[in-house]
Amino acid sequence: xxxxxxxxxxxxxxxxxxxxxxxxxxxxxxxxxxxxxxxxxxxxxxxxxxxxxxxxxxxxxxxxxxxxxxxxxxxxxxxxxxxxxxxxxxxxxxxxxxxxxxxxxxxxxxxxxxxxxxxxxxxxxxxxxxxxxxxxxxxxxxxxxxxxxxxxxxxxxxxxxxxxxxxxxxxxxxxxxxxxxxxxxxxxxxxxxxxxxxxxxxxxxxxxxxxxxxxxxxxxxxxxxxxxxxxxxxxxxxxxxxxxxxxxxxxxxxxxxxxxxxxxxxxxxxxxxxxxxxxxxxxxxxxxxxxxxxxxxxxxxxxxxxxxxxxxxxxxxxxxxxxxxxxxxxxxxxxxxxxxxxxxxxxxxxxxxxxxxxxxxxxxxxxxxxxxxxxxxxxxxxxxxxxxxxxxxxxxxxxxxxxxxxxxxxxxxxxxxxxxxxxxxxxxxxxxxxxxxxxxxxxxxxxxxxxxxxxxxxxxxxxxxxxxxx
Amino acid sequence: xxxxxxxxxxxxxxxxxxxxxxxxxxxxxxxxxxxxxxxxxxxxxxxxxxxxxxxxxxxxxxxxxxxxxxxxxxxxxxxxxxxxxxxxxxxxxxxxxxxxxxxxxxxxxxxxxxxxxxxxxxxxxxxxxxxxxxxxxxxxxxxxxxxxxxxxxxxxxxxxxxxxxxxxxxxxxxxxxxxxxxxxxxxxxxxxxxxxxxxxxxxxxxxxxxxxxxxxxxxxxxxxxxxxxxxxxxxxxxxxxxxxxxxxxxxxxxxxxxxxxxxxxxxxxxxxxxxxxxxxxxxxxxxxxxxxxxxxxxxxxxxxxxxxxxxxxxxxxxxxxxxxxxxxxxxxxxxxxxxxxxxxxxxxxxxxxxxxxxxxxxxxxxxxxxxxxxxxxxxxxxxxxxxxxxxxxxxxxxxxxxxxxxxxxxxxxxxxxxxxxxxxxxxxxxxxxxxxxxxxxxxxxxxxxxxxxxxxxxxxxxxxxxxxxx
Numbered sequence: 001x002x003x004x005x006x007x008x009x010x011x012x013x014x015x016x017x018x019x020x021x022x023x024x025x026x027x028x029x030x031x032x033x034x035x036x037x038x039x040x041x042x043x044x045x046x047x048x049x050x051x052x053x054x055x056x057x058x059x060x061x062x063x064x065x066x067x068x069x070x071x072x073x074x075x076x077x078x079x080x081x082x083x084x085x086x087x088x089x090x091x092x093x094x095x096x097x098x099x100x101x102x103x104x105x106x107x108x109x110x111x112x113x114x115x116x117x118x119x120x121x122x123x124x125x126x127x128x129x130x131x132x133x134x135x136x137x138x139x140x141x142x143x144x145x146x147x148x149x150x151x152x153x154x155x156x157x158x159x160x161x162x163x164x165x166x167x168x169x170x171x172x173x174x175x176x177x178x179x180x181x182x183x184x185x186x187x188x189x190x191x192x193x194x195x196x197x198x199x200x201x202x203x204x205x206x207x208x209x210x211x212x213x214x215x216x217x218x219x220x221x222x223x224x225x226x227x228x229x230x231x232x233x234x235x236x237x238x239x240x241x242x243x244x245x246x247x248x249x250x251x252x253x254x255x256x257x258x259x260x261x262x263x264x265x266x267x268x269x270x271x272x273x274x275x276x277x278x279x280x281x282x283x284x285x286x287x288x289x290x291x292x293x294x295x296x297x298x299x300x301x302x303x304x305x306x307x308x309x310x311x312x313x314x315x316x317x318x319x320x321x322x323x324x325x326x327x328x329x330x331x332x333x334x335x336x337x338x339x340x341x342x343x344x345x346x347x348x349x350x351x352x353x354x355x356x357x358x359x360x361x362x363x364x365x366x367x368x369x370x371x372x373x374x375x376x377x378x379x380x381x382x383x384x385x386x387x388x389x390x391x392x393x394x395x396x397x398x399x400x401x402x403x404x405x406x407x408x409x410x411x412x413x414x415x416x417x418x419x420x421x422x423x424x425x426x427x428x429x430x431x432x433x434x435x436x437x438x439x440x441x442x443x444x445x446x447x448x449x450x451x452x453x454x455x456x457x458x459x460x461x462x463x464x465x466x467x468x469x470x
Numbered sequence: 471x472x473x474x475x476x477x478x479x480x481x482x483x484x485x486x487x488x489x490x491x492x493x494x495x496x497x498x499x500x501x502x503x504x505x506x507x508x509x510x511x512x513x514x515x516x517x518x519x520x521x522x523x524x525x526x527x528x529x530x531x532x533x534x535x536x537x538x539x540x541x542x543x544x545x546x547x548x549x550x551x552x553x554x555x556x557x558x559x560x561x562x563x564x565x566x567x568x569x570x571x572x573x574x575x576x577x578x579x580x581x582x583x584x585x586x587x588x589x590x591x592x593x594x595x596x597x598x599x600x601x602x603x604x605x606x607x608x609x610x611x612x613x614x615x616x617x618x619x620x621x622x623x624x625x626x627x628x629x630x631x632x633x634x635x636x637x638x639x640x641x642x643x644x645x646x647x648x649x650x651x652x653x654x655x656x657x658x659x660x661x662x663x664x665x666x667x668x669x670x671x672x673x674x675x676x677x678x679x680x681x682x683x684x685x686x687x688x689x690x691x692x693x694x695x696x697x698x699x700x701x702x703x704x705x706x707x708x709x710x711x712x713x714x715x716x717x718x719x720x721x722x723x724x725x726x727x728x729x730x731x732x733x734x735x736x737x738x739x740x741x742x743x744x745x746x747x748x749x750x751x752x753x754x755x756x757x758x759x760x761x762x763x764x765x766x767x768x769x770x771x772x773x774x775x776x777x778x779x780x781x782x783x784x785x786x787x788x789x790x791x792x793x794x795x796x797x798x799x800x801x802x803x804x805x806x807x808x809x810x811x812x813x814x815x816x817x818x819x820x821x822x823x824x825x826x827x828x829x830x831x832x833x834x835x836x837x838x839x840x841x842x843x844x845x846x847x848x849x850x851x852x853x854x855x856x857x858x859x860x861x862x863x864x865x866x867x868x869x870x871x872x873x874x875x876x877x878x879x880x881x882x883x884x885x886x887x888x889x890x891x892x893x894x895x896x897x898x899x900x901x902x903x904x905x906x907x908x909x910x911x912x913x914x915x916x917x918x919x920x921x922x923x924x925x926x927x928x929x930x931x932x933x934x935x936x937x938x939x940x
Binding site: 181198 | 571572573574575596597617618620624625628629631632641645646647648649651652653654655656657658659660661662664665667668669673684685686708711712714715716753754756757760813814815816817842844845846847880881882883884885886887888889893897900901902904905906907908909911912913914915916927
């Protein structure tokens, strides 16, 4: 609970119309897209500019009040669930595209800008912002930066981190710093820009960002390859890369996912095959055509039963949209959907898919798998019911085995979703005790009172769980 | 001075053949490529593996002995000058290419591998490691990582940081951590990989690195555009980018540099023009040809007096080699050569070149300018004599004005050379007090006894100087 004094101070900073501690207001921001994590904040505040953010932070730092910065709450690691109360910070007033610089190929934005709005705005000028998380229709750039979001175009173009070149950040002590610049090269001191990208709001509050843009690719082609053998599809992925082709997109959907997605999207996806690869290439048209032909050959060599290029952009867009809707389609089937993103080197994709299926079978669970195969970043998704405690125990054991397998194959516990609360107990699998100690030292040095999104990244206890059962 | 006890411990770790505290041995490692910085280390040690590095670090941490990791010492910021004594760490035994992984497009190396050897090794397999600092014939990957080295191909392909995907690091407490992996995506905790890249050995010792590779471009073309007007050349640079062409290389040389380079290389470079742009594009041959034609048109529109495509790879290579030799060619002219790398957004190149010339004139100095124009990263180079104290005073005033101008234009004090000792007094210009305080907090959290390359990055006093006069 906030004291009257603190409440008054916060209201004075943002105006009472931007301060909400009503039960209803707090309830709305008590959870995010992550299943089964819920906790009430003490208040919800919408600052109008960086100076207000800095003032809020100063008050919170003095009174040791947690601050949870939040975009649209689409993250899947409970990264924006206010598990320790405190205030949720909204960026609805800080949502402008400040500048598109066509000479330096940059865009400068406030954190509340919706990802797809940004993408559209720069595309109107013939420029391209590649990171395209599945949630991009509603996710914000601030959220993307805090989570270092990936997307379908990550294979060729990288992730959010690869496009953030400057940040304005409010630190826990209320200092406002600016990192980087509209610069292709900058080695003046430590790379704080990249340290903050993906730090999940635990080191400071991003209040402005400059993103790198690239020229928009001239042409794009889309292709579906169908397989009756899951591992053959997985092998195709590493064969394509080993043949020195880097496609824009190389997505994988297994049969159960296909079925659900087709029922949802109804665009004529095949549901009688074991797996599908959705392959896209962009660039100069000659190159796109040549790469598509080469990739089609590789698919056939690897026993694809059918390879078909989309006849029109409408058809291609239908395929992409269907793929993006996989999570929402799957989540209609059962009360609880747990989506994971353990990631492996792409050469290990076939082994990881096989292991996942074996683990699902061992624990008698329904696990559908889809995701960014080209990145080695698959999303095994468990359809379950949190009220079934016995099944949930099995789910948690299964996911732990999946994480351990991923690490064994040289992978990681999370490729693009973040650690948040959900993955925190597993982080040591990847980083070891010494790695976590180094990160904690950095966290404590920048946020000694632990007010910046506390309870995230670093585990409070050893209990490994992917859901909170109440 | 090391105590007998410490000396014995260090000898026991590496063997006496890898420990050298002779006067001659120490003298050799008392300086690097940076003019006029010299300071004797207490000993020079060459560990054979990461465990020996960890043991050395533990001894040094206990006894508060500075450690300066050193590749070939080609840096230009006195980053490897042992200004506070202690031990210089050599990687001559840790210089193997451990693995080239053609399926995941990665190479794993020890820090002592010479950059060009790595480039050749991966090119034999049809793969490409883009970062190509001018010193690449002798620089090491460990040094490149510590300094986040750039190069001529940075415009299109980025810098060292963009290719480091995993590190093995010995921390100041002797812990060995591994960051990242052979992974396109990894958000398990803070991005320590990028934090360590460019941290100049002040946070830990890199003992192994995995680097991302890309398929080697199929074709490459090289072109020279000549100008009688410096600013026209500078304007061409931003025009090319604004026309949505990203060439591999877009280098600038002014007339004084041209003259010296030609005298040195004797390959028929024009010396009667005011400026030259060296432009390269690589990729599929159709695209390269199209881009070269478009860029040639832009050069002509911007009043180039001549635009000529290199007729053969030998000729192209001659041009590149000549450009790479600019620093060595210039340094033959006067006893002291001070090369800077203040960097600006590329739209500001013309203004920066103009300002540099005006500053040179104001202080009656000889400043030649060349560098990576496409990155906004120019190298104004002052030919002077450190024994001329009065002139050196002017040099320092001139460079301070250059740095201030770069910051004013949205730039930075160093694009690729690093801060080291030389730029430390200027760092606050770029980062402000709060930014430096944040970096210091991180440094102290990971290296509380300040043994990791002390005296670098953070200034000891306010005196701004680019040379040490003795």
